[in-house]
Amino acid sequence: MVTLIVPRARAGHMTRIAICAPATPIDREVAAAVTELAAREFPGLVLAFHEQCFSEDGHFAGHDGERLAALLDCATDGATDAVWFAKGGYGSNRIAPDAVAHLQAMDLRMPFFGYSDCGYLHAAFARHGIGRAVHGPMPVDVRRGGGAEAVRRALGWFAGDSEGVETSAGGGNPVVAFNLTTLAMLCGTPLMPDLAGVEVMVEEVGEHLYAIDRLFFHVTAHLQGVAGLRVGRFGAVPENDRPFGLEPIDIARHWCVKSGIPFLGSADIGHDAANRIVPFTLAAAPARS
Amino acid sequence: MVTLIVPRARAGHMTRIAICAPATPIDREVAAAVTELAAREFPGLVLAFHEQCFSEDGHFAGHDGERLAALLDCATDGATDAVWFAKGGYGSNRIAPDAVAHLQAMDLRMPFFGYSDCGYLHAAFARHGIGRAVHGPMPVDVRRGGGAEAVRRALGWFAGDSEGVETSAGGGNPVVAFNLTTLAMLCGTPLMPDLAGVEVMVEEVGEHLYAIDRLFFHVTAHLQGVAGLRVGRFGAVPENDRPFGLEPIDIARHWCVKSGIPFLGSADIGHDAANRIVPFTLAAAPARS
Numbered sequence: 001m002v003t004l005i006v007p008r009a010r011a012g013h014m015t016r017i018a019i020c021a022p023a024t025p026i027d028r029e030v031a032a033a034v035t036e037l038a039a040r041e042f043p044g045l046v047l048a049f050h051e052q053c054f055s056e057d058g059h060f061a062g063h064d065g066e067r068l069a070a071l072l073d074c075a076t077d078g079a080t081d082a083v084w085f086a087k088g089g090y091g092s093n094r095i096a097p098d099a100v101a102h103l104q105a106m107d108l109r110m111p112f113f114g115y116s117d118c119g120y121l122h123a124a125f126a127r128h129g130i131g132r133a134v135h136g137p138m139p140v141d142v143r144r145g146g147g148a149e150a151v152r153r154a155l156g157w158f159a160g161d162s163e164g165v166e167t168s169a170g171g172g173n174p175v176v177a178f179n180l181t182t183l184a185m186l187c188g189t190p191l192m193p194d195l196a197g198v199e200v201m202v203e204e205v206g207e208h209l210y211a212i213d214r215l216f217f218h219v220t221a222h223l224q225g226v227a228g229l230r231v232g233r234f235g236a237v238p239e240n241d242r243p244f245g246l247e248p249i250d251i252a253r254h255w256c257v258k259s260g261i262p263f264l265g266s267a268d269i270g271h272d273a274a275n276r277i278v279p280f281t282l283a284a285a286p287a288r289s
Numbered sequence: 290m291v292t293l294i295v296p297r298a299r300a301g302h303m304t305r306i307a308i309c310a311p312a313t314p315i316d317r318e319v320a321a322a323v324t325e326l327a328a329r330e331f332p333g334l335v336l337a338f339h340e341q342c343f344s345e346d347g348h349f350a351g352h353d354g355e356r357l358a359a360l361l362d363c364a365t366d367g368a369t370d371a372v373w374f375a376k377g378g379y380g381s382n383r384i385a386p387d388a389v390a391h392l393q394a395m396d397l398r399m400p401f402f403g404y405s406d407c408g409y410l411h412a413a414f415a416r417h418g419i420g421r422a423v424h425g426p427m428p429v430d431v432r433r434g435g436g437a438e439a440v441r442r443a444l445g446w447f448a449g450d451s452e453g454v455e456t457s458a459g460g461g462n463p464v465v466a467f468n469l470t471t472l473a474m475l476c477g478t479p480l481m482p483d484l485a486g487v488e489v490m491v492e493e494v495g496e497h498l499y500a501i502d503r504l505f506f507h508v509t510a511h512l513q514g515v516a517g518l519r520v521g522r523f524g525a526v527p528e529n530d531r532p533f534g535l536e537p538i539d540i541a542r543h544w545c546v547k548s549g550i551p552f553l554g555s556a557d558i559g560h561d562a563a564n565r566i567v568p569f570t571l572a573a574a575p576a577r578s
């Protein structure tokens with residue numbers, strides 16, 4: 001069994017969730033819908049959307065310095081019980097090294113909760129022992145069909161309910177979960193944690209099957225020593241000019257066999273409303289580089 | 290100046306170019322057009338399209354074993370002066386390790402000529418001292434606007450003419466050229482050569498600017514010790530839902546500055562008819578692993 005790290009749900013204590021956008025912005029309607037859902041169903045939670053969530057600078061939710069500052073605001077405000085990432089998209093890798101530099105001496109224990117592009121922060125924070133990385137739904141997911149259920153799963157976890165956790169994995173091993181492209185881009189970089197002995201779950205969205213094959217080629221070359229690979233859903237695969245000839249699970253199995261990494265089957269995660277929660281349980285001592 | 294390795298152009302010697310497709314197939318019209326062009330303008334060349342160029346197995350030009358066998362046929366036929374890759378697309382990484390295993394003891398000196406996905410073979414062959422990797426136009430380029438000129442550039446090089454070579458780079462350093470995604474997927478894998486002290490040119494096609502940013506994040510983390518990065522063209526960038534805010538050359542410069550890699554400016558390569566020829570000039574002794 002994995003060890004669950006769930007925020008405090010003490011009598012009389014309001015759990016404060018600070019929300020920032022380390023990659024791309026959300027709009028105010030998303031924040032309003034999530035705030036309303038929380039107020040209605042989770043009276044023990046206080047949601048604090050940082051104004052930076054709505055900032056825009058080209059592709060990003062504000063320039064690198066602004067996104068970094070908001071993340072630090074959320075993490076270092078003494079009242080914060082958990083940091084929730086509003087949305088992925090792309091960009092959290094650009095601020096992850098500076099976030100580590102600022103936070104690694106602070107002995108933070110709070111969850112940092114999100115997925116997709118936010119995996120860069122999960123990786124870097126796991127490597128440096130900053131808080132507790134948790135893969136799970138984000139505020140932006142409220143826009144999906146069935147998205148209220150995804151947001152409810154995250155809010156429930158913040159409120160102390162472990163119902164939304166993906167429990168099929170682990171079996172005594174530590175577990176992590178990543179978007180496949182994010183993990184591929186992390187491999188070999190200073191943000192990458194040591195995953196020796198860890199079960200690694202991956203999911204993807206919007207990538208061609210040939211690109212998925214290419215990504216598994218890359219990550220399996222880097223993941224020697226992991227306990228195994230487990231595959232979530234690969235959503236919205238674009239049509240190729242001709243059939244690729246293999247499904248994502250076959251591709252994953254192919255590269256696991258080639259690389260000698262145990263293939264462990266499926267995981268209930270993905271870029272969709274059913275995306276379950278994976279609290280990272282990396283047991284290794286964090287790197288102090 | 291870079292040292293050019295140009296095939297023999299001896300009196301009375303017909304230069305035989307063996308063509309295979311290590312990734313995806315071409316159709317017979319491409320082969321016919323290139324053969325006709327060569328016959329008309331380069332009477333000293335003999336083009337031998339391997340039947341495998343037209344094979345199909347899902348995405349690929351035949352299954353892995355078939356593509357590998359054709360590559361070995363071309364490289365080990367005693368009459369071959371150069372191996373020309375018909376097309377990229379995706380897939381040469383799947384056969385590269387076995388190709389190395391078969392070819393590394395053979396002391397081959399011939400050029401292996403192509404670009405894009407064929408960079409996996411260029412990398413692996415450069416690492417193991419197999420032949421001479423050359424980035425340059427492929428038969429499939431005949432289909433482009435101005436494509437006859439691209440093919441003519443490659444054929445001219447096979448015939449002993451160095452006119453089509455990208456000469457802006459080097460300055461005494463060894464040079465290599467890669468598609469950016471291909472290079473990113475190579476980094477940290479057993480196919481990757483040691484690029485310490487090497488000028489690395491990259492080009493890309495059909496990738497969003499955020500993906501280009503992500504790829505430079507990844508490759509600059511892996512390319513510590515190179516002589517510098519030089520950027521070719523980034524063609525057919527898809528429209529994003531909003532402007533990214535940086536052009537590819539700015540993105541490259543950003544990540545070079547972040548990583549301490551010298552940014553060396555532009556290179557005249559790309560997924561287009563103007564794509565110039567870059568014979569790899571890796572000076573280091575090949576790995577013998």
